[in-house]
Amino acid sequence: MAAPQQQKLKVNGPVAVTANRLSDGAVVWRTAEGNWSTALADAAVVTTAPEAIALLEGAHKRDTDAVGAYVAPVVFGEDGSKLPGNLRERIRVNGVTFTLPGSATPASTLPAA
Amino acid sequence: MYVYDEFDRAFLAERVADFRDQVERRLSGALSEDEFKPLRLMNGVYLQLHAYMLRIAIPYGTLSSDQLRRMAHVARVYDRGYGHFTTRQNIQFNWIKLEDLPQAMADLAEVGVHGIQTSGNCIRNVTTDQWAGATPEEFDDPRIWAEILRQYSTFHPEFTYLPRKFKIAITAAPKDRAATKVHDVGLRLHRNEEGELGFEVLVGGGLGRTPFVGKSIRPFLPVRHVLSYIEAIMRVYNQFGRRDNIYKARIKILVHEIGAEAFAEAVEAEWANIRDGALKLTDEIIDDIRARFLYPDFAALEAEPAELKAALEDPRFATWYRNSVHKHKVPGYSIVTISLKPVGAPPGDATADQMDVVADLADAYAFHEIRVGHEQNLCLPNVATKDLPELWRQLDAAELATPNVNHISDIIACPGLDYCALANARAIPVAQEISKRFADLDRSRGIGRLHVNISGCINACGHHHVGHIGILGVEKNGQEFYQITLGGRADEHAQLGTLLGPAVSYDQVPGLIEDIVDAYLELRSSPKELFIDTVHRLGVEPFKERVYATH
Numbered sequence: 001m002a003a004p005q006q007q008k009l010k011v012n013g014p015v016a017v018t019a020n021r022l023s024d025g026a027v028v029w030r031t032a033e034g035n036w037s038t039a040l041a042d043a044a045v046v047t048t049a050p051e052a053i054a055l056l057e058g059a060h061k062r063d064t065d066a067v068g069a070y071v072a073p074v075v076f077g078e079d080g081s082k083l084p085g086n087l088r089e090r091i092r093v094n095g096v097t098f099t100l101p102g103s104a105t106p107a108s109t110l111p112a113a
Numbered sequence: 114m115y116v117y118d119e120f121d122r123a124f125l126a127e128r129v130a131d132f133r134d135q136v137e138r139r140l141s142g143a144l145s146e147d148e149f150k151p152l153r154l155m156n157g158v159y160l161q162l163h164a165y166m167l168r169i170a171i172p173y174g175t176l177s178s179d180q181l182r183r184m185a186h187v188a189r190v191y192d193r194g195y196g197h198f199t200t201r202q203n204i205q206f207n208w209i210k211l212e213d214l215p216q217a218m219a220d221l222a223e224v225g226v227h228g229i230q231t232s233g234n235c236i237r238n239v240t241t242d243q244w245a246g247a248t249p250e251e252f253d254d255p256r257i258w259a260e261i262l263r264q265y266s267t268f269h270p271e272f273t274y275l276p277r278k279f280k281i282a283i284t285a286a287p288k289d290r291a292a293t294k295v296h297d298v299g300l301r302l303h304r305n306e307e308g309e310l311g312f313e314v315l316v317g318g319g320l321g322r323t324p325f326v327g328k329s330i331r332p333f334l335p336v337r338h339v340l341s342y343i344e345a346i347m348r349v350y351n352q353f354g355r356r357d358n359i360y361k362a363r364i365k366i367l368v369h370e371i372g373a374e375a376f377a378e379a380v381e382a383e384w385a386n387i388r389d390g391a392l393k394l395t396d397e398i399i400d401d402i403r404a405r406f407l408y409p410d411f412a413a414l415e416a417e418p419a420e421l422k423a424a425l426e427d428p429r430f431a432t433w434y435r436n437s438v439h440k441h442k443v444p445g446y447s448i449v450t451i452s453l454k455p456v457g458a459p460p461g462d463a464t465a466d467q468m469d470v471v472a473d474l475a476d477a478y479a480f481h482e483i484r485v486g487h488e489q490n491l492c493l494p495n496v497a498t499k500d501l502p503e504l505w506r507q508l509d510a511a512e513l514a515t516p517n518v519n520h521i522s523d524i525i526a527c528p529g530l531d532y533c534a535l536a537n538a539r540a541i542p543v544a545q546e547i548s549k550r551f552a553d554l555d556r557s558r559g560i561g562r563l564h565v566n567i568s569g570c571i572n573a574c575g576h577h578h579v580g581h582i583g584i585l586g587v588e589k590n591g592q593e594f595y596q597i598t599l600g601g602r603a604d605e606h607a608q609l610g611t612l613l614g615p616a617v618s619y620d621q622v623p624g625l626i627e628d629i630v631d632a633y634l635e636l637r638s639s640p641k642e643l644f645i646d647t648v649h650r651l652g653v654e655p656f657k658e659r660v661y662a663t664h
Contacts (some may be wrong), residue, residue: 023140024210025164066144068160086591091539092162096531098542102196102464108381 007058009049014074014085016043017055018092019066027092028066030059036066040093042081043075114177114482115260116217116405119224132156133215140212145377146598155230156218158400161532164208168231169221169236173245173259173283174492177649178187181483183224189644191217195453196468198453200525200576201280203231207532234275236347241283242290243486244325246408247494250443252302253310255285256518257403258339258583261394264402265340272347274474276354276363279347280319292487294318294327294607295579297364298346300339301445311335316346317368317375318607325365326605326607330380338384341392343382349376391468409480409495414445416498424502430550430552434504436516447498449479451491451508452515452523456552459541460526461489472510478504478527487603489525489562494569504516520557521565521600521630522548523575529569529586530593536569538586538593541620543567546623550628560630563644566601570611579603581645582629593619599629600648611653613660625660 017030024090027041028036031109037043048051052071059069071084091097139149149298150520153159157168169184176184181616184204188196192206197616199205209217221227230237232511239262242248262281266272272279282291285302293299299315313334316328334342339441350364353371368376422432439448453461454611463471471491475483478500486492498505508514517523524547527533529540544567556643566580570587577583583598598610617625630644636655637647 020160020164022146023212025160027163063146066142068145087538087588088162088591091530095163096541097539098459098531098545100193101459101462102466103193 003065007072010053011047011049011052014045014076015045015052015071016040016045016074016082017052017059017069018043018072018089019059021066022064030055030069034058034085040074040084042076043082045082114175114407115172115462116407120527121225122222123223126219128156129222132218136215136378151233153214153515154232155229157231158211158454159232159294159534161207162529162533163532164528165208165214167209167214167217167228168199169204169226169230171202171226171485172238172263173203173241173255173256173461174243174487175245176483176485177224178481178483180224180226181475182220182472183226184463185472185494188468188526189218189465192565194466195298195370195462195464196483197528198463198491200489200527200574201238202237202243202484202487204242206263207528212409218409223605232278233273234277234279235273235276236262236269236281238280239263239266239281239283240291240296240487242286243484243492244439244448244494246286246406246483247446247448248286249440250286250288251442252285252587254306254403254406254656255283255291255302256406257399258285258300258312259283260304260402260406260640261340262343265343265392268498272351275351276356277359277363277364277659279350281343289462289603289605289607290486292576292607294581295320295324295328295576295603298343298494302336302459302462303333303570310652311337312339314346316380317365319365319374319574321363321370322360322573323363323366324573324578324609325369325598326609327365328368330433332375337394338388341388341390342380342384342395343581344387345365345380346390348383349379349558353379353598360618360654361439380630383417384479409482411446411495412497414419414497414499418445418499420502424505429509430505431515432558433509433516433580434501436520436558437518437570441495441498443495445498447496447501449493449496449501449504450486451493451513451515451566452518453490454523455512455515456517456522456547457545460524460544463491467511467513470507471514474504474507475512478487481662486514488523490523493494498555516554517566518556520554521551521560521563521626522557524548524565524567526567527569527574528632529567529575533569533574535572536571536586537571538595539633540567540569540575540586542586543584543619543622547626550623559640560634561640561643563630565604565626577601578609579607580610581648582626584626587616589616595619595622597622597625597629599653600645602645612655614657628660629656632656635659 032044298422301313315327530536570574602612
């Protein structure tokens, strides 16, 4: 099974570069300034393969902040907000879809794609 | 319990110190991710969707109360207060920070547990029957042989970089609770006509994208030759197993491509060269390992004590007793399965508080010993039958007495897309929904034994191929769909399930499972005919006709 970061790059719409933070594995997004943010809202969104490759190359230059960078689809909400573009990314952004054992925190709900 | 010695403790302490240094160098940038990844994997550390995951081996499924208590401590201090027991007698912590991992490992090493060889292309945790040493069915305690294999395979230099991972399971009872027929090597302990102890050796079983039931290549291998024969198998695999394609690198592909007969011939030829060498087990070695297993000091107790007879007047206790208590080899004692499948909960998860409760109960009632089964439940293997009522009361108070063992809500499920970087679809929420549909335990008792297995991708960590009902999550156009198979089984009659029909959407799965069960209730020849037997008698077509007519 090929993970997203192992797949051939195809860009058919808005995408962002995402990874896991080195220190704790938290989901992070590549910003236009070349930093990492835990908020998808801060992500640089591009629409062409060369732009996505440039973002990826920037992400790979330094691997002490985040690891496993790959290109993920993004969609825009009616209010223009950036939203994860597929199920996997929705779960990465919103968290597991059930209540964790022993937790009072309700399960996250999966917003529509 | 097996008693580790000073060598084991020093070895683990050194390993933790190495890993602490590796993590420090990774965080400082002295090690790149490419350099660090194989090092963390060798210690059972994966990077998943949201966080690092630490997988800890529970050799042959045996835990002391101190070890379980320490796992609760790790869950509480370094994770989010729970752990997940897997289908291969491991426990996984899903939220540990990289910087905390060395100390978590150090804490675990103090009680002799670790994540070594829970990842990578090596011989993984050797698994066996969770009733080992307690069931009257067995020919010998299989843990003796699992421990011998554990010592042999740990850091074996020749088998550290195999073509792919390698899993061994052992059963010492005719009733196979270790799924030996779907492992790379399955060892089935029995006695021959002369009364000698030996193994039937199966190879090439496995699930994943290319599932096979293992083939028997030797009906009887005297036990003292088990290491040399395994070494011969490993050498043949190491030499001829494919390394050019990860999907064709498991031993099952080699056995399938050259045939079991040719594979067996190659193994026998290799074995002829080494069978009487250094790996031949002497009585002294076997006795030494056997002596390190300390068994409970069983008392002479009544098989049917007054406490039990009185408690059976309580219908709730009686229901749990009939479902979760099993015959022990010593009169007056019982084996108790602790369901980790309360209705609507993630299968196989236990909170830190629950782990502490089980550890305390093991101290009070079960000679400090706990087991983990591949069905993702726990077990207290040695409980005085007179103590069962009090044990039940305390388990019940901790939500650990759901009487659904082997019923439809006793679901085996992988972590799925909620955690796993490889998954295509969720597994846990599907299990939760099915479990809620069958929350009426009277109804599920009426259905009888029925194993549901769910995998979130073709890698089949939920063993869907061998579920009586198997559910495989797939992705189609960005949506989750699920393929259903019927008729699989992981026991001594292991068989792969047959595809029922087209995949259905996430929302349709629980209803479809209900329809399958309704069809079974209608089709079975009598209430005594189990689901699996009805499927084998009739095939899947009658189910398909009924189920897809409504979907």
